[in-house]
Amino acid sequence: MLRIEGVSKSYGKGSRRAVDDLTLHVGPGEIFGFLGPNGAGKTTTIKMIVGLLTADSGRVLVDGCDIAKEAVWAKSRMGYVPDNPDLFDRLTGVEYLNFMGDVYGVQAAARAERIDSLLDMFELKGAVRDLVASYSHGMRQKLALTGALLSHPKLLVLDEPMVGLDPKSSHLFKEMMNRHCEEGGTVFFSTHILEVAEKLCHRVGIIDHGKLIARGTLDDLKRQARAVNAAGGGSERKTLEELFLELTEGEN
């Protein structure tokens, strides 16, 4: 569903390489967690996936389509929620969702049914006729996710979706991600919260200084951590946090 092939991206005329020759495949029905320390290149990678940034080299394929060459087709296959959903805040929730439905070509009847159930789940019905400017961060996240899910995208790309959410909303987000996968969709999300990744993801990838330093299931990562930290040996019952620290420190 998502193939990232040898993608690199630099800032400042090549002086700072944010993503370095990244290769990654995520299959249908999979939840993939993208982990890494601050400034590791997670958001840059996500922005290249959704078309906000152009890769210097390599390519990103969404459902077989190159985002650089068949952007509209690729974008119609995915939904995206950024880390700080700076939505058109002078629209009401209804206007925003109609806007999303219009640009994704969702029929009015389908949109009514879909939005109704999503707003119910996110408890946004009471606020949907207010200006987005009056929404809290969590409400904006939920509205952005509602908009992203409106067209039944095959791929859902979420950048730090749990940041700023209360426990209930966070639970709803996780539930939504699971449900999306059960319906055959794919979720690619970045997070700092290793506990979430550990519980939710089928596979994770760890990026540091722009390079993918580990990827696979939790068991795969444990093996890789042992290889990096060969002298240490370590326990078989390591948490993802311990593995993360070992891998990122080992790399450094």
Added chain:
Amino acid sequence: MSKSAQFFALLKALLNVNFGISYGRRTFLVQKKRLWEPIVIALGVGSGVIGLGAGYVSLLNAMYSNAQTLGQGNMILTLAIAAGQVFVLILGLFWVISVFYFSRDASILTPLPLPASTVVLARFGVVLANEYITLALILLPAFCVYGTRSGAGPLYWITCIPVFLLTPVIPLAIAAAAAIVLMRFVNVRKSRTLLMFLGTAVFFGIYLWFQYFIMHQGPQSEADMLSYLMTVQDSLSRSVAMRFPPSLWASFSLSKAGTAAGLGNLLLLIAVSAGALALAMALGSRLFYAALAAGSEATASRAKRPGREAAQAGLALPHSLWVRRSPESAIALKDMWVFLRTPTFVLNGLANVLIFPGLLAVWFIAGGGGAGAGGPFAEIPGFTAFMASPEFAAARALAFAVGILFVSGVNAVASSAFSRDGLQFWQHKVIPVPAHRQVVGKILFTLAFQLVSMVPLVVVMQLVLRLDLAGLAMGVLIGIAASVWASLMSLYVDMMRPYLNWDNPQRAMKSNLNALIMMVVVTAVAAAVGYIVIRALSAQLDQGLVMWSTLGLFAVLAGVSYYLLMTSAERAFARVEL
């Protein structure tokens, strides 16, 4: 830290952000990114300003020669200063509201231990700094023309400095005081934008009424006017200063520099400026934070809305809420709501399309009205003959069209169509709609706005020019074609270099260099077309042929601009990285 040290630290930071000094230094000098861009723009805008400035200087020279026959050459100083002060008063209100109350840094500054007066004064300084740039273009040529033509001594040139610095203070202080009071009382949760718009309309209504009243105090008949001109000292300056009476003090400070009268006027100007500023600051100290706090409260009224409980209880929302439109219509509608619900955008967009026709109407009616009379424009050499002669019928229709073109060119709605999205433009980048179709959505809203906004101008221009029906139809038709061209070209410029990283919506429109570029382009094209038309009419070409050719020319230019927009859209969108 002393209050003055706090003030200067804050002013320095705000000026840095306002003019993008650190950002520009980093982008253009350190990273050396797109260094050609500011150079090309500076050369383009610079040559445009010099070209227009040359025309302005020759007009001032002609007016000086005319006025000097009555020994009243100082009229050009009063005219320039009054024009500058009216400009500051009108646009200052919008600047002040936006910079004081809608800057994104409000959430950073409010919790700091700074007294309201310090914040208000520093923000006032930012607006003032912006006004000096515009005023330099209006005042300095007039100061130079008068100084050189009258052979003024060194004291005149020295006095130019304080007069230039003080010219915007009184009108801006009045605008600031009005804005502070207005914002304190309109910052209620509901309909804030509407109330703000009504409040500014009342402010300008009062100013226009004052104009009408004061201009009616002067001589009304031609005989009275002649006697007034001959008998009253500095009658021309006094007549011109009716637009904004304090302009007389500034003008006399200069033209009578080195005399007791000159010094007296300068001291009066300083005292009244200080008083006006003190009044604005006193109001600011009392009302600023209260209005800011009220404005930052959430605008939602969820708790009171009927049906909220039902909605929360799981009842379905009415299907009528969900309406399907084309992506182009969805984008046009989105642009419309964002524009109408952002007070700064509304105030800026409507300022030019309502206030300038309003001023034109009042000055014209108060100045006598009617074709042939010339009204207050009789001061412009050749204006009366232009209004009266039938051989200028086509030229009057084209002047009508140029008026429409000018207002379309300067209202900055088209030249900020992409910039107004700011950092929210990311949504345009991720939606599955080809860039050229998104641009069509932007064109739809822009042209709809331009068409609606030209109505008041058309009414007022017709009042001034009194065209016959055929002339009016032709003037409007050519004006629409020219306006469409100016709008499409403005959209193209803004699409190619959108200004998205702004901290204050005011900057998306007023500090957007694209608006300035388009003002220069539109004025240059209007001047070029005007020149060609005058030559064609002088060569006795058929007036109808000249008008139809002009219409055709603007239609072709609009077609070319549309083609440019459509073919460059994908590349322009791909270049934006957020």
